[in-house]
Amino acid sequence: MTELRGDGVPAHEYRWALPSVLLGDAREGGRVRRSTRDWIVDTLMFLAACLITYLSLVELDKKPEPDPLMALEQVTGALACVAVWLRRRWPVALSVTTALLSSYLELVGGACVVALFTVAVHRPLKISGPVALLNFLTLVPFVALRPEDDDERAWAVALGVTVVLMVFAWGIVVRARRQLVWSLRQRADSAAEQAKQLERERIAREMHDVLAHRISILSLHAGALEFRPDAPPAEIARVAGAIRTSAHQALQDLREVIGVLRHAGPEADVVPDRPQPTLADLPALVEECRQAGMDVRLDLRAGDVPDGQGRNLYRIVQEALTNARKHAGDVPVSVVVAGERGEELSVEVRNPLGARPVRPSGARLPGAGAGLIGLTERAELAGGRLEHGATPEGEFVVRAWLPWPLETTREDVP
Structure with missing residues (x-):
């Protein structure tokens, strides 16, 4: 079974889906496996929906409502609060459903607020904007059908518009902050990767500069032996010694460069440099070439x-x-x-x-x-x-x- 992260993203795709994880743009209907933080946030959202529903119920009890309507309000409000647990899996569907129900029923208001906030955080503006507009439009039938006088209607319109604006704006701010966090992480990762690439290029140049010189001298000596197999034994011994010395120096240089590579792991803060030649070493380089x-x-x-x-x-x-x-x-x-x-x-x-x-x-x-x-x-x-x-x-x-x-x-x- 594929393991999923908090926003329905497969674990093996988590690294590549980092923007979706930070912004919450999971696939609609995707199976959700919540983290500890997700459980805490969802519990708080559920309690907030229940609190708003309870406060709405207290106000509703003060009005002379028919028993069937009161029973419908209570059942629908309870189911809407329970449905808040589906906000990560179907945020848009939950928000649209609760918005439509709120066009007449009052006790779904808590779930409607939580669902709108979820959509504003978890979906881009091209999706969350129309959902917010739907919440504004549902105020029209509610104000026309439920309040009994003009003062109540004015209060209902003011409260509804304020709540929708505040919740939607809060969600947009949270989403913008997540985008900023993701952008900063991307920049940090890009800078780290660029630093690693520059270090790899530096080490590659170092290997080329060092080993090309050593190996070319070694090849020159070996070619002399092959070209003059009848050379005096003393000359052959001298050239063989030079080959051995050049090979030893090449291995030593390669060992030092590989040592730098081993210290250049992700846990290393500072990459040590191998001993570097300076202009004072130039006469020794020329003398080595003369000996070759x-x-x-x-x-x-x-x-x-x-x-x-x-x-x-x-x-x-x-x-x-x-x-x-x-x-x-x-x-x-x-x-x-x-x-x-x-x-x-x-x-x-x-x-x-x-x-x-x-x-x-x-x-x-x-x-x-x-x-x-x-x-x-x-x-x-x-x-x-x-x-x-x-x-x-x-x-x-x-x-x-x-x-x-x-x-x-x-x-x-x-």
Whole structure:
């Protein structure tokens, strides 16, 4: 049997039916399973209908009514109060029925008020509006048939219009508040989901930047062994050691990134960052590339660069060197980093286009083609810009410019 929530919504659909649950827009005639709060509210509504019916009965006893009419009033009033328990399942039907009965009978007034309030809360204005209008129209036959003099008729019209207006307005206010609550929850959920998505994208960029560099170096060493199987044992041992070191570093980087992912669960308030490189680590990166056989020249003309911008520069150079290894082969690569505080930081990575590198068995280093796109996004997020492409001189150049403000705060560090 399908479990239903308080407004007739299946439990497995509760998350997706959140607007209906908050606003009470359940299907007409749907089976209802009340929560504890629903039972409390429905009990109070039933008692309110009974109280209004009792007060109306006290006033009715003061009038000389025929016994059959009095008996009909009492039976109908009691049944209407009991029918209040159906207000969640058939709110519109209950309100229309009690409104029609109230066009002549007085003791259904309590149930009629509760039913109108339920419709105003649980149904949109295009439905609750006509129901409220029907309640106004039923005042006409009641005033024409029941009160005995003009004063009583005027009092009945004033009281009826006031009660209908107040109850309907109260229901509209309650519904508007529920809509506001649902809207705020939607915004909070959307903001949380957006934050998770941004964090996933950040971690994905981090994995690409780190692992693409490590694995490309490892593939370069392995390709050298495959290309020169007759190399001296000492050379083979050196390359094998470099492969082992690169593989160990790649696994270590992957372990650190996965550690961040494990800490990024829904129960974590703060996602820890793995240790990040800065511009001071750039010479070590260049030296690592040289040990892998690349001809890299570094010209570093920037001083105490903020950690955030230094990290961006490091990642730009790292990706540019990785692309040079993949696509340009054994050609010289020049890296120039310059800038002054209060102006701009610039980085330029330049290499001849040359011929496509020869790989053993025709193999090529794989690439997703997203590296330069990611670098462009990184530079733009840091408030800078990035350009890349071939030059008329037959070189491929990656240039980036990043802001370097006079004063650096923690907010400047991404």
